[in-house]
Every structure is written in C-alpha cells, then in structure tokens.
Amino acid sequence: xxxxxxxxxxxxxxxLDRIRNVAAxxxxxxxxxxxxxxxxxxMSGVTDGxxxxxxxxxxxxxxxxxxxxxxxxxxxxxxxxxxxxxxxGVEAASITGRQAGIRTTGSHTRGRILNIDPTLMRQFLDAxxxxxxxxxxxxxxxxxxxxxxxxxxxxxxxxxxxALKADVCQILTDVDGVYTCDPRIVKNARKLPEISYDEMLxxxxxxSKVMQSRSVEFAKKFGVVFEVRSSLxxxxxxxxLEEHPNMENVVIRGVSIERSQARLTVTGxxxxxxxxxxxxxxxADAEINIDMIISNIAHDGYARHSFTMHGSDLGKAQAALxxxxxxxxxxxxxxxxxxxxxxxxxxxxxxxxxxxxxxFRALGAANINIGMISTSEIKIAVTxxxxxxxxxxxxxxxxxxLDKVPA
Amino acid sequence: xxxxxxxxxxxxxxxLDRIRNVAAxxxxxxxxxxxxxxxxxxMSGVTDGxxxxxxxxxxxxxxxxxxxxxxxxxxxxxxxxxxxxxxxGVEAASITGRQAGIRTTGSHTRGRILNIDPTLMRQFLDAxxxxxxxxxxxxxxxxxxxxxxxxxxxxxxxxxxxALKADVCQILTDVDGVYTCDPRIVKNARKLPEISYDEMLxxxxxxSKVMQSRSVEFAKKFGVVFEVRSSLxxxxxxxxLEEHPNMENVVIRGVSIERSQARLTVTGxxxxxxxxxxxxxxxADAEINIDMIISNIAHDGYARHSFTMHGSDLGKAQAALxxxxxxxxxxxxxxxxxxxxxxxxxxxxxxxxxxxxxxFRALGAANINIGMISTSEIKIAVTxxxxxxxxxxxxxxxxxxLDKVPA
Numbered sequence: 071x072x073x074x075x076x077x078x079x080x081x082x083x084x085x086l087d088r089i090r091n092v093a094a095x096x097x098x099x100x101x102x103x104x105x106x107x108x109x110x111x112x113m114s115g116v117t118d119g120x121x122x123x124x125x126x127x128x129x130x131x132x133x134x135x136x137x138x139x140x141x142x143x144x145x146x147x148x149x150x151x152x153x154x155x156x157x158x159g160v161e162a163a164s165i166t167g168r169q170a171g172i173r174t175t176g177s178h179t180r181g182r183i184l185n186i187d188p189t190l191m192r193q194f195l196d197a198x199x200x201x202x203x204x205x206x207x208x209x210x211x212x213x214x215x216x217x218x219x220x221x222x223x224x225x226x227x228x229x230x231x232x233a234l235k236a237d238v239c240q241i242l243t244d245v246d247g248v249y250t251c252d253p254r255i256v257k258n259a260r261k262l263p264e265i266s267y268d269e270m271l272x273x274x275x276x277x278s279k280v281m282q283s284r285s286v287e288f289a290k291k292f293g294v295v296f297e298v299r300s301s302l303x304x305x306x307x308x309x310x311l312e313e314h315p316n317m318e319n320v321v322i323r324g325v326s327i328e329r330s331q332a333r334l335t336v337t338g339x340x341x342x343x344x345x346x347x348x349x350x351x352x353x354a355d356a357e358i359n360i361d362m363i364i365s366n367i368a369h370d371g372y373a374r375h376s377f378t379m380h381g382s383d384l385g386k387a388q389a390a391l392x393x394x395x396x397x398x399x400x401x402x403x404x405x406x407x408x409x410x411x412x413x414x415x416x417x418x419x420x421x422x423x424x425x426x427x428x429x430f431r432a433l434g435a436a437n438i439n440i441g442m443i444s445t446s447e448i449k450i451a452v453t454x455x456x457x458x459x460x461x462x463x464x465x466x467x468x469x470x471x472l473d474k475v476p477a
Numbered sequence: 478x479x480x481x482x483x484x485x486x487x488x489x490x491x492x493l494d495r496i497r498n499v500a501a502x503x504x505x506x507x508x509x510x511x512x513x514x515x516x517x518x519x520m521s522g523v524t525d526g527x528x529x530x531x532x533x534x535x536x537x538x539x540x541x542x543x544x545x546x547x548x549x550x551x552x553x554x555x556x557x558x559x560x561x562x563x564x565x566g567v568e569a570a571s572i573t574g575r576q577a578g579i580r581t582t583g584s585h586t587r588g589r590i591l592n593i594d595p596t597l598m599r600q601f602l603d604a605x606x607x608x609x610x611x612x613x614x615x616x617x618x619x620x621x622x623x624x625x626x627x628x629x630x631x632x633x634x635x636x637x638x639x640a641l642k643a644d645v646c647q648i649l650t651d652v653d654g655v656y657t658c659d660p661r662i663v664k665n666a667r668k669l670p671e672i673s674y675d676e677m678l679x680x681x682x683x684x685s686k687v688m689q690s691r692s693v694e695f696a697k698k699f700g701v702v703f704e705v706r707s708s709l710x711x712x713x714x715x716x717x718l719e720e721h722p723n724m725e726n727v728v729i730r731g732v733s734i735e736r737s738q739a740r741l742t743v744t745g746x747x748x749x750x751x752x753x754x755x756x757x758x759x760x761a762d763a764e765i766n767i768d769m770i771i772s773n774i775a776h777d778g779y780a781r782h783s784f785t786m787h788g789s790d791l792g793k794a795q796a797a798l799x800x801x802x803x804x805x806x807x808x809x810x811x812x813x814x815x816x817x818x819x820x821x822x823x824x825x826x827x828x829x830x831x832x833x834x835x836x837f838r839a840l841g842a843a844n845i846n847i848g849m850i851s852t853s854e855i856k857i858a859v860t861x862x863x864x865x866x867x868x869x870x871x872x873x874x875x876x877x878x879l880d881k882v883p884a
Binding site for chain 1: 493496497530531533534536538539541549553557560563564570571575597620
C-alpha cells in the first residue's frame with residue numbers, strides 16, 4: 071500500500087461532472103489498495119469571480135481581505151469533492167489549509183510555506199479516510215488566513231507529499247506531461263519520461279506553462295519526486311526528480327519559448343560604480359520583472375544596458391527610468407517590442423561543447439536573426455523577432471533531434 | 478464611546494451596492510464616535526446555490542462537509558464588507574467564526590455556541606479597527622468548522638455582544654421592528670417600543686418571522702438587550718429585554734399568526750400508561766415538529782389525542798403512526814388540513830383575568846369558529862379555518878385595542 075498525493079487543478083474540478091470524475095479517479099486509486107490525499111484548487115472561474123467582486127468594491131482591495139475571500143474557493147472545492155467521494159462510498163474528509171497544518175510566512179496573497187504539521191491529516195489517514203486538502207492556502211503564525219499566490223496548489227501538493235513522506239506525488243493537469251517543446255508548435259515534440267529539477271526550473275522560468283518555478287524549487291529542496299500527468303487519461307506522465315546517471319543521455323532536454331517580450335536599452339550611462347544598481351533598482355521599485363540583462367561599455371566610453379521584459383511592462387519601465395535619466399545628459403532609451411525568447415535547456419550542456427554553435431547554425435540556416443543572447447550552465451536563450459519564434463523552435467528542435475528517443 | 482454590535486442579514490449584503498450601504502452605515506456609526514462590530518450573513522442566494530451543488534453531488538451530503546461548504550458564504554461576505562469599509566477609509570478587519578473564538582457543540586449543521594474567547598477581537602478593537610465577523614459559524618473543540626443552522630447569524634451577534642460586553646446590539650433587518658401584528662394583515666398594527674424576552678419567544682414560536690427562538694433564548698440567558706430595527710432607515714426599532722415595571726402596561730403585547738397548519742387526531746387509543754409517549758415518540762422519530770397537543774378521554778373510555786403540525790408534514794405523520802396503530806384495533810386517524818393558528822401574547826395576561834373571554838367573544842362576533850385551544854402563562858392560541866385567519870387577527874387586534882399607545 072502506497073500513500074499517493076494527487077493534485078487536481080481548477081479545470082479538473084471546474085464542473086460538478088468533473089468533480090465526479092475526480093472522485094472516481096481517487097476511488098480507483100484507493101481500490102488499487104492505496105491511501106490517497108487529493109489536493110484541489112478552486113473550481114475554475116470561481117477565483118476570478120471573487121477577484122472581480124473585490125475590484126468592484128475597491129480599486130486596491132487589502133491583501134489580507136483578498137486572502138480571506140479567495141481561500142473560500144478551495145474550501146468549497148474540498149467539500150464538494152469529499153461529498154462526491156462519499157457518494158461513491160469512499161470514506162473521506164475535507165481538510166482546509168489550516169487543518170492541514172500549513173504554516174506560512176511572507177506578505178498576504180504571496181505566502182510561502184514555513185512548515186507543515188501533519189498531525190490531523192495523520193489522524194484521518196490512520197482512521198482509513200481519504201483526504202481532500204485545500205490547495206493554495208495556509209495560516210500565518212498568528213492565525214490569519216494566507217494564500218500562496220499563483221501555482222499555490224502545486225506547492226501545497228508537494229509540501230504535503232514531503233510532510234507525509236508520500237510514496238508518490240502526482241500533479242494531474244490538462245497536459246500529458248512535459249514535452250521537448252510545445253506540441254502545438256512542434257508537431258513531433260516528444261513527451262519526456264523524466265526531467266531533472268534544474269531543467270524543469272529552467273523550462274518553467276523560460277515560458278513553459280506546466281508549473282511555477284517555486285513549486286519545483288520546493289520539490290528539489292525537499293527531494294520530492296513528482297509526476298506531471300493528465301487528469302483525463304491514465305497515460306504515464308513525466309517524472310521530475312534529481313538528475314541521475316541513468317537519465318536519458320541528451321545534450322538538450324527541451325526547448326521552450328516565451329512570446330510578447332520587449333527589449334529596453336539605456337545608452338549613454340556614465341561608467342561609474344553603482345549606476346547599474348540604480349537603474350535596476352528603479353525598475354524593481356516599479357515591480358517590473360526583468361528577464362535577460364546585458365551590459366557592456368560602448369566605444370564612446372559610456373555604458374549601455376539592455377533588458378528584456380514582458381511587452382506590457384515597457385511603458386511602465388520607461389516611466390520608472392525617467393527621473394534617473396533626467397539627470398544624466400547623455401542618457402537615452404531605445405525600445406523594441408514584438409520579440410520572443412527561445413531557450414534550449416539541458417543538463418547535458420555542462421559536459422558538451424558546441425551546443426551554442428549548433429543552435430546558432432540552425433537559426434542561421436532558417437534565416438532567423440538573433441537579438442540578445444544569454445546563457446546559464448544548463449540553458450542558452452536567444453531573442454528573435456516574434457513573427458519567427460515558431461520557425462525558430464522547429465529549427466532548434468530538429469537540430470538537436472529532440473523527436474528521437476536517445477540511444 | 479459605545480461598543481455597538483450590528484447584525485446584517487443576507488438581504489442587507491445581497492448585492493455589492495447593498496454591501497456599500499452597509500459599509501456606509503458602519504462608517505456613520507463610527508463617525509458618531511462608537512466602536513462597531515458588524516456580524517454579517519452570506520449574501521442572499523449564495524447559501525442556496527451551495528446547497529444546490531451539494532445536493533446534485535449527493536442525495537444526502539455529509540453534514541460535516543455541508544458545514545465546510547456553507548461556512549464559505551459568510552467568509553466571502555466578511556471580506557467584501559471589510560473591503561468596502563476600507564475603501565471608505567475605515568480601518569477594519571474581517572474575523573471568521575474561528576478567529577472570533579466561537580466554540581461550538583452539537584451535531585454538524587446545527588451547532589450550539591458553547592462559549593466565546595474574544596481575545597483576538599479585543600486586540601483588533603484595541604488597535605482601533607472596526608470588525609466584520611462571520612455569522613452562522615464557529616469551530617468545534619477539535620477544530621472542525623461548524624455552522625449554527627437557521628437564524629445562526631442572529632445568534633452570533635447576540636453571543637458576540639455578550640462576550641464583548643457591548644453597550645448595544647442591533648439586529649438590522651428588512652422589517653422596522655416588532656409590531657403588534659403583521660402590518661400587511663392588520664393595517665393599524667403598531668410598532669412596539671419594547672417587548673420582553675418571554676413575549677418575543679412566544680411570538681417567535683407562534684409564527685412571527687422576525688427572529689428564531691434560540692437567539693432570543695440566548696439573549697435572555699445572558700441578559701443581552703438587543704434592538705430589532707431596519708437596515709434601510711434610521712428609525713428606532715423595538716428593544717427586546719427583560720420585563721421591567723415601566724414597560725407599557727398592556728394585557729396583550731401582540732398577535733401572531735401561523736398558516737398552513739394541519740390537525741391530526743388519533744382516536745380509539747387504550748387509556749393505558751405509556752401510550753401517549755409511544756405516539757409522540759413515533760412522530761419525533763420521523764422528525765415531525767408537533768405544535769399544539771390536546772389529549773382527553775372520550776365517553777367510550779378510549780383516549781383521543783390531537784396534534785397540530787405544518788401541513789406539509791401531515792402525510793409523513795400518518796405514515797409514522799401506521800405501524801403503531803396497526804396493533805390497536807380501535808385506533809383511527811382523522812386529519813384536517815387548511816387550518817391556521819392565531820396566538821395572543823402578553824406578560825400582562827399573568828395578572829389579568831378574562832383575556833380568553835375577550836378573545837373568544839371577538840372571534841365569535843366576527844363569526845369565526847374556534848378549533849383547538851392551547852394556553853401558556855403568557856399566550857392563548859387557537860386554530861381557525863385558514864380562510865378566516867386574517868379576519869381573526871384583525872378582530873383580536875381590535876378587541877385589545879393594540880393600535881393605541883397605552884396610557
């Protein structure tokens with residue numbers, strides 16, 4: 071008998087019929103002789119409806135109250151899923167974030183999990199019940215309701231799996247697993263049997279929508295092996311785990327893309343200590359997420375800094391830099407919208423040379439111009455014109471033969 | 478500076494506009510220099526929507542899970558009302574039943590309040606915040622979410638007022654106060670400035686829709702004076718309190734009616750000890766609420782028992798008695814639907830004779846037949862044909878001159 075944590079997202083519990091399906095799946099797992107702890111999100115649409123009401127009442131609703139409001143979405147789901155289970159004759163109990171002992175820290179609406187006290191969950195499991203735990207929520211040390219922000223239910227599932235020392239943690243979602251590239255773009259993309267935490271992190275932070283980075287980070291930190299698989303079928307998905315010698319021996323594990331990016335370049339910056347910090351500080355204060363950063367000294371002796379960000383942040387970024395640039399007589403801003411980022415990710419890169427050359431050659435052969443380039447130990451990312459991003463993805467996917475199962 | 482508890486029902490917070498009105502009212506009370514603790518219900522319709530989902534998933538959803546589900550309705554209301562208050566610049570915080578320290582006992586969906594630990598509420602009040610407390614909910618000694626059943630928000634308000642030693646407890650509702658009779662039936666019904674707990678209890682249990690009995694009982698037990706008043710205007714309402722010498726000196730305080738009643742009479746019951754208990758036990762096991770009970774011995778030596786109940790329970794009651802009557806050869810059931818009950822209530826009855834005579838004379842003069850009669854120390858109730866109940870109410874109201882302010 072294994073203890074299996076299963077996470078069901080908002081789409082999987084989006085209607086009463088889907089809730090019945092989730093209950094049937096939990097029952098099936100139980101009938102196979104396992105203990106099940108299901109972590110569920112709010113029914114899709116519920117959270118958005120609550121946010122809409124809050125915004126109608128206040129332009130800037132208090133984050134403490136947003137937490138109180140939004141936590142009700144998951145609380146409704148756990149009760150409904152539990153009722154559906156009981157209707158199938160399964161002994162089950164709903165468990166709120168507080169009852170699951172999920173202690174959090176950080177500011178409201180963006181909680182981080184501090185620790186989990188699984189006493190109550192253990193009691194119910196020992197009594198033979200399946201549990202349905204509210205994702206996305208916990209409680210602060212002084213007893214206030216706290217939500218975990220985007221992707222919070224994945225985080226709950228992984229943290230609960232860690233706290234209960236579960237044998238398996240399944241993230242059930244509307245995709246079949248992690249692919250070498252988005253199959254809607256690259257037709258011969260292949261589902262990966264395994265991917266390392268680090269690769270999954272790079273994929274997540276470079277546009278792959280499967281999971282938020284912090285859930286993967288948490289899993290890595292606590293060594294929780296999890297599987298991303300479909301809630302609609304029984305196909306095996308993709309295991310996410312620490313890299314190991316028997317992992318498919320590839321240079322590049324996958325390719326991810328991110329659209330609607332923009333570049334902002336500041337030129338004519340005096341080459342003095344602290345200038346980069348002031349520029350980045352101004353952007354951070356305006357809560358703009360900077361992705362790639364490239365800095366160098368031009369032949370005129372002034373520095374130039376280029377950043378990429380989401381296209382919708384471009385205007386805000388220009389406004390945020392104005393006061394600073396007003397006192398620098400040579401400083402100028404250039405912007406470019408309509409670009410996209412392509413990232414090739416793989417731990418094999420560490421021990422292989424020539425990866426960048428293969429990638430650039432493939433893009434060149436497809437007549438695609440490269441804008442900015444940035445690299446990490448296991449990732450090479452480039453920007454290209456947004457109109458060419460799908461061609462670029464196919465060219466790189468082909469160049470590394472990602473459709474083929476490695477020997 | 479007074480500490481004022483205000484209870485707003487589901488209709489009062491039924492739309493975002495009404496929530497804004499509630500917030501404005503709380504702010505006005507605060508601007509007058511008072512501390513405010515608002516107890517709110519779920520937005521009207523929300524609870525029914527949740528119950529509907531539950532019933533679609535399961536014919537007989539678990540009561541523990543119903544509590545988890547339904548408690549979200551009030552939790553949403555407290556967040557939204559608090560946001561509306563903050564949008565008006567009022568420092569405020571939402572408080573769930575658990576955070577309000579409301580400890581409960583009893584079975585799920587029908588909780589009773591054991592006690593209240595107001596520590597957290599005190600902290601927030603001392604910090605100058607207005608509080609918005611979730612009505613209808615608390616938490617069991619082992620930490621499970623518990624709802625208080627019908628009228629639970631009134632109960633929360635009265636219990637919170639008791640725990641905080643509030644100066645005033647206002648039950649804000651869609652009626653203006655407690656009237657001598659329903660003004661839709663008796664045009665010259667008069668709003669009462671005061672009514673005693675006992676009278677209010679008799680009114681509540683005899684059809685007056687203003688409040689559930691148990692909230693009044695709780696207020697009486699803990700000596701909480703409360704005022705029933707309109708959430709739509711600033712008119713003074715009706716104070717409910719322990720009787721006192723200066724209370725309006727009347728024989729009858731008010732008249733209440735209850736429609737859709739039915740009578741069930743069992744005849745031919747052997748006059749033996751325990752028979753009544755067996756009959757009433759069978760009805761209780763079937764969860765039928767019996768109102769009036771009249772028993773006597775007929776000239777044939779057999780006993781006859783008559784009961785009134787809600788008309789919709791009549792079929793269930795007949796079915797419940799079948800097994801018992803099957804073994805009593807002389808027993809027979811007679812039923813009569815389409816009757817209504819009129820109750821005249823007043824603590825003055827204790828010291829006045831002839832009240833029943835005045836009442837029966839008035840009904841006779843109006844040519845209205847009396848069916849069953851039952852009395853308590855401060856109430857006389859009669860059944861009449863349902864088609865005559867409004868005439869009966871007007872006749873009795875006139876006979877006791879309830880429209881006139883007592884000298």
